[in-house]
């Protein structure tokens with residue numbers, strides 16, 4: 001159990017004592033001035049990740065995408081990379097996911113065609 005002496009000696013945004021363990025000079029890793037740049041960068045990354053996730057959830061349909069829909073989303077991703085709106089790495093990841101989705105869709109279609117052929121053969125035999 002932490003005693004007040006082990007805890008960070010500053011207060012948070014709402015004026016309550018910081019509840020994090022002190023790291024150096026009586027301050028936690030979030031409040032120590034030597035780490036201010038890293039903390040600011042981590043907060044920015046956290047904010048970006050949250051807003052990217054929220055945008056993706058809002059923009060994408062929850063149901064299965066057709067190949068045509070997938071194609072048109074990839075077209076948007078392609079345009080965004082060209083105009084510098086998203087990083088090429090994000091587009092590569094999206095293309096990777098799209099490839100797997102297309103393979104799954106192809107495999108499902110083949111499976112259905114095989115089932116239909118087998119069903120037809122069984123019917124003719126009977």
Ligand SMILES: [Zn+2]
Nearest residue numbers: 008018028031
């Ligand atoms: Zn602190």
